Amino acid sequence: MTKSSTDETISVKRMERIEQGFRRRTMSAKKRVQNISREDVKKFLNNNGFVLFTVVAVIVGWCQLPEDNLVSLTFNK
Incomplete structure:
Protein backbone atom coordinates (compact mmCIF):
# COMPACT_ATOMS: atom_id res chain seq x y z
CA MET A 1 0.00 0.00 0.00
CA ILE A 36 11.82 33.88 38.19
CA SER A 37 12.70 36.38 40.91
CA ARG A 38 14.54 36.06 44.19
CA GLU A 39 11.19 36.34 45.96
CA ASP A 40 9.83 33.38 43.98
CA VAL A 41 12.81 31.27 45.09
CA LYS A 42 12.32 32.33 48.71
CA LYS A 43 8.62 31.41 48.56
CA PHE A 44 9.46 28.00 47.09
CA LEU A 45 12.04 27.28 49.78
CA ASN A 46 9.66 28.42 52.54
CA ASN A 47 6.89 26.21 51.20
CA ASN A 48 9.04 23.15 50.46
CA GLY A 49 12.02 23.49 52.79
CA PHE A 50 10.93 20.75 55.19
CA VAL A 51 10.37 18.27 52.38
CA LEU A 52 13.75 19.07 50.81
CA PHE A 53 15.46 18.75 54.20
CA THR A 54 13.79 15.37 54.81
CA VAL A 55 14.77 14.00 51.39
CA VAL A 56 18.40 15.11 51.86
CA ALA A 57 18.49 13.61 55.37
CA VAL A 58 17.21 10.25 54.09
CA ILE A 59 19.77 10.20 51.28
CA VAL A 60 22.63 11.09 53.63
CA GLY A 61 21.47 8.48 56.14
CA TRP A 62 21.20 5.86 53.42
CA CYS A 63 24.72 6.61 52.19
CA GLN A 64 26.14 6.23 55.71
CA LEU A 65 24.72 2.74 56.33
CA PRO A 66 27.30 -0.06 56.50
CA GLU A 67 27.37 -2.27 53.41
CA ASP A 68 25.98 -5.35 55.16
CA ASN A 69 22.87 -3.35 56.15
CA LEU A 70 22.46 -2.11 52.59
CA VAL A 71 22.46 -5.66 51.26
CA SER A 72 19.91 -6.81 53.82
CA LEU A 73 17.68 -3.78 53.16
CA THR A 74 17.90 -4.14 49.40
CA PHE A 75 17.37 -7.88 49.15
CA ASN A 76 15.05 -8.42 52.12
CA LYS A 77 13.07 -11.65 51.68
Missing part, protein backbone atom coordinates in the same frame (compact mmCIF):
# COMPACT_ATOMS: atom_id res chain seq x y z
CA THR A 2 1.37 3.36 -0.99
CA LYS A 3 0.39 6.73 0.35
CA SER A 4 -1.12 9.27 -1.96
CA SER A 5 0.34 12.76 -2.18
CA THR A 6 -2.65 14.22 -0.28
CA ASP A 7 -2.05 11.81 2.62
CA GLU A 8 1.59 12.86 2.69
CA THR A 9 0.71 16.58 2.69
CA ILE A 10 -1.79 16.06 5.49
CA SER A 11 0.79 14.26 7.60
CA VAL A 12 3.41 16.92 6.82
CA LYS A 13 0.99 19.68 7.83
CA ARG A 14 0.13 17.77 11.00
CA MET A 15 3.83 17.43 11.89
CA GLU A 16 4.37 21.16 11.22
CA ARG A 17 1.51 22.02 13.60
CA ILE A 18 2.94 19.73 16.27
CA GLU A 19 6.38 21.34 15.86
CA GLN A 20 4.80 24.81 16.08
CA GLY A 21 3.13 23.80 19.32
CA PHE A 22 6.43 22.55 20.72
CA ARG A 23 8.15 25.80 19.77
CA ARG A 24 5.36 27.89 21.31
CA ARG A 25 5.46 25.93 24.58
CA THR A 26 9.26 26.05 24.65
CA MET A 27 9.30 29.83 24.28
CA SER A 28 6.61 30.18 26.95
CA ALA A 29 8.59 28.02 29.38
CA LYS A 30 11.77 29.96 28.60
CA LYS A 31 10.03 33.26 29.40
CA ARG A 32 8.69 31.87 32.69
CA VAL A 33 12.13 30.66 33.74
CA GLN A 34 13.72 33.99 32.84
CA ASN A 35 11.16 35.82 34.97
Whole structure:
Protein backbone atom coordinates (compact mmCIF):
# COMPACT_ATOMS: atom_id res chain seq x y z
CA MET A 1 0.00 0.00 0.00
CA THR A 2 1.37 3.36 -0.99
CA LYS A 3 0.39 6.73 0.35
CA SER A 4 -1.12 9.27 -1.96
CA SER A 5 0.34 12.76 -2.18
CA THR A 6 -2.65 14.22 -0.28
CA ASP A 7 -2.05 11.81 2.62
CA GLU A 8 1.59 12.86 2.69
CA THR A 9 0.71 16.58 2.69
CA ILE A 10 -1.79 16.06 5.49
CA SER A 11 0.79 14.26 7.60
CA VAL A 12 3.41 16.92 6.82
CA LYS A 13 0.99 19.68 7.83
CA ARG A 14 0.13 17.77 11.00
CA MET A 15 3.83 17.43 11.89
CA GLU A 16 4.37 21.16 11.22
CA ARG A 17 1.51 22.02 13.60
CA ILE A 18 2.94 19.73 16.27
CA GLU A 19 6.38 21.34 15.86
CA GLN A 20 4.80 24.81 16.08
CA GLY A 21 3.13 23.80 19.32
CA PHE A 22 6.43 22.55 20.72
CA ARG A 23 8.15 25.80 19.77
CA ARG A 24 5.36 27.89 21.31
CA ARG A 25 5.46 25.93 24.58
CA THR A 26 9.26 26.05 24.65
CA MET A 27 9.30 29.83 24.28
CA SER A 28 6.61 30.18 26.95
CA ALA A 29 8.59 28.02 29.38
CA LYS A 30 11.77 29.96 28.60
CA LYS A 31 10.03 33.26 29.40
CA ARG A 32 8.69 31.87 32.69
CA VAL A 33 12.13 30.66 33.74
CA GLN A 34 13.72 33.99 32.84
CA ASN A 35 11.16 35.82 34.97
CA ILE A 36 11.82 33.88 38.19
CA SER A 37 12.70 36.38 40.91
CA ARG A 38 14.54 36.06 44.19
CA GLU A 39 11.19 36.34 45.96
CA ASP A 40 9.83 33.38 43.98
CA VAL A 41 12.81 31.27 45.09
CA LYS A 42 12.32 32.33 48.71
CA LYS A 43 8.62 31.41 48.56
CA PHE A 44 9.46 28.00 47.09
CA LEU A 45 12.04 27.28 49.78
CA ASN A 46 9.66 28.42 52.54
CA ASN A 47 6.89 26.21 51.20
CA ASN A 48 9.04 23.15 50.46
CA GLY A 49 12.02 23.49 52.79
CA PHE A 50 10.93 20.75 55.19
CA VAL A 51 10.37 18.27 52.38
CA LEU A 52 13.75 19.07 50.81
CA PHE A 53 15.46 18.75 54.20
CA THR A 54 13.79 15.37 54.81
CA VAL A 55 14.77 14.00 51.39
CA VAL A 56 18.40 15.11 51.86
CA ALA A 57 18.49 13.61 55.37
CA VAL A 58 17.21 10.25 54.09
CA ILE A 59 19.77 10.20 51.28
CA VAL A 60 22.63 11.09 53.63
CA GLY A 61 21.47 8.48 56.14
CA TRP A 62 21.20 5.86 53.42
CA CYS A 63 24.72 6.61 52.19
CA GLN A 64 26.14 6.23 55.71
CA LEU A 65 24.72 2.74 56.33
CA PRO A 66 27.30 -0.06 56.50
CA GLU A 67 27.37 -2.27 53.41
CA ASP A 68 25.98 -5.35 55.16
CA ASN A 69 22.87 -3.35 56.15
CA LEU A 70 22.46 -2.11 52.59
CA VAL A 71 22.46 -5.66 51.26
CA SER A 72 19.91 -6.81 53.82
CA LEU A 73 17.68 -3.78 53.16
CA THR A 74 17.90 -4.14 49.40
CA PHE A 75 17.37 -7.88 49.15
CA ASN A 76 15.05 -8.42 52.12
CA LYS A 77 13.07 -11.65 51.68
